[in-house]
Amino acid sequence: MQPTRRQFTTAAAALAALPLAARAQGAWPARPVRIVVPFAAGGTTDILARALAPELQKAFGQPFVVDNKPGAGGNNGAAEVAKAAGDGHTLLMGTVGTHAINASLYPKMPYDHVKDFVPITLVAGVPNVLVMNPANAQRLGVNSVPDFIKALKANPGRINMASSGNGTSIHLAGELFKTMTGTFMVHIPYRGSGPALIDLMGGTMDVMFDNLPSALPHIRSGKLKALGVTSAQRSAALPDLPTIAEAGGPTLKGFEASSWFGLLAPAGTPADIATRIQVETARAIATPALKERLQAQGAIPSGMPPAEFVRFIDAETKKWARVVKASGAKVD
Numbered sequence: 001m002q003p004t005r006r007q008f009t010t011a012a013a014a015l016a017a018l019p020l021a022a023r024a025q026g027a028w029p030a031r032p033v034r035i036v037v038p039f040a041a042g043g044t045t046d047i048l049a050r051a052l053a054p055e056l057q058k059a060f061g062q063p064f065v066v067d068n069k070p071g072a073g074g075n076n077g078a079a080e081v082a083k084a085a086g087d088g089h090t091l092l093m094g095t096v097g098t099h100a101i102n103a104s105l106y107p108k109m110p111y112d113h114v115k116d117f118v119p120i121t122l123v124a125g126v127p128n129v130l131v132m133n134p135a136n137a138q139r140l141g142v143n144s145v146p147d148f149i150k151a152l153k154a155n156p157g158r159i160n161m162a163s164s165g166n167g168t169s170i171h172l173a174g175e176l177f178k179t180m181t182g183t184f185m186v187h188i189p190y191r192g193s194g195p196a197l198i199d200l201m202g203g204t205m206d207v208m209f210d211n212l213p214s215a216l217p218h219i220r221s222g223k224l225k226a227l228g229v230t231s232a233q234r235s236a237a238l239p240d241l242p243t244i245a246e247a248g249g250p251t252l253k254g255f256e257a258s259s260w261f262g263l264l265a266p267a268g269t270p271a272d273i274a275t276r277i278q279v280e281t282a283r284a285i286a287t288p289a290l291k292e293r294l295q296a297q298g299a300i301p302s303g304m305p306p307a308e309f310v311r312f313i314d315a316e317t318k319k320w321a322r323v324v325k326a327s328g329a330k331v332d
Contacts, residue, residue, distance in 0.1 A: 028088045028273050032063040035091045035263075038077025038098055040070040042194020043164055044211035044299075048123055048261050049093040051293065055284035056277070070191035073167035073331075074098040075110055082111035086268025091277070092117070094264045097168040100316035104324040105167040106331055113317070118271075119309040120263040121278040122302040123285065124294055127231035127258045128173050128209045129216075130244060131224040136206045145228050145247035148207075152183035161185035162196040162205035166331045170196075172320070173209035173230050173257035175329035177244070180252055200224065211259050212237060212298030230257045237298035257323070260316070262302075262309060274306050 035053055039045045046068060053064040069077035078098040084090035092098070099113045111117075132142060140151040140159075152159055163171040166189045178184060188205060190196035193214045199205045201223045208215075209230060216237060218224040228244040229235050245255040263281060265274060282303030284290055294301050304312065323329075 028270075028276075029060050029062040031089060032065050033060070033089050033091060034065050034067050035093055036077045036081050037066055037068045037093050038070065038074035038095070039068065039164055040190075040192025040194045041068050042197065042214065043192045044126060044213045044259070045074075045093050045095055045261055046192070046194070047213050047297070048294075048299065051290065052123065052281065052284060055287075055290065056280055059280040059284070060276075068192075070165070072110075073102055073106075073165035073171070073189070075102060075106065075167075078113070079110035081264070081266055082116035084266045086118070086266040086270075088265060088269055088273035088277075090266060091120070092264045093123070094262050095168065096258075096260050096316060096320070097165070097171075099262070099264070099313050101169065101172055101320045101324065102167040103317060104321040105172075105329060114313070116267050117264040118267060118269045118274050119306055119313055120265055120274045121281050121306065122260060122262040122304045122309050122312060123281060124299040124301050125258060125260040126212050126299045127229040127235050128170060129212045129219070129229050129235075129238070129241070129298075130173075130177075130207070130209055130227040131200070131215050131219065132207050132227065133200055133203050133205065134222065134225045135203055137225045140206075142225075142227070145242075145244055145252070146249070148227055149181050149183060149248070149251070152181070152185065156184050157186060159185050159206045160204075161187050162200050162208045163187060163189050164193040164196055164210075165189050165191060169257055169259040170209050170211065172323060172327065172329060174207075175327040176255065176257050176323060177209070177252075179327045180255060181248075197224075209257070213294075216298050230255065232256045235298050237296060260302075271306070278303070278306055 037046045037049045049066045056064040074097045081092040142148045161174045219226045228247045285301040
């Protein structure tokens, strides 16, 4: 039966009554989508974004372009996304730093990590790993976590700790280690793991609590010496490497400082778009090829739905607020 003129008029009126964002959802993506990585190239945030981007491009038929915007412990890139239009064409590969730690660490934030974003999905969690420049470790007589503590106590203020930036889990893992062991390292923040690792391998820096995926190739090649992982359990990627908690004895009992990475969009992004991205992300990281690739790098794939990711961020924000307070960490 053909629709009547009245039915056409009613349908058109109903469509006109919908918010513009809702009417535009079907056309998304209408152009390339930018994934902002708030750190320099070469770190784990960058590695995960570049692994995921081609899969999303295949799923949605538009390029997903990774754009590195480092600085201020991830705050610069995250602030840029917070100010972007909520139309699904700008995304953030957020981290435990940008969306849990920094809110407690920085006296003034350029964005509200809750109100200014729509959480899409947790992409992966990863342990950090305590690594040293091999030559510097040999010079200091360090072959284990207890050796490292001994070297720190014998050389107060003379051992440098690199990080991917103020407020990152790499920074906070070191601060927590210092607090629990009563030691001191000079913190040198970089604009991402990539440049920090270059200086660490070059010998300018002594130590780093890096994300495992970015450090792993250099550990396997012998360019970095690994002492322990920061997670509660050993990593399947380095099963013979102890956790810092088990290697450090009673002094470091309960030590845990792992990282996570997830996709977020600016506030106002339609829920339908967020759900579509989450579904395709979860599908991509569950495929054998990408899942095995991530796990081989030490990452634990996730893909949780938006509502669950919201609750996860809230719990992580509260957890890291306690860690920041207990460690006395400050932006330096």
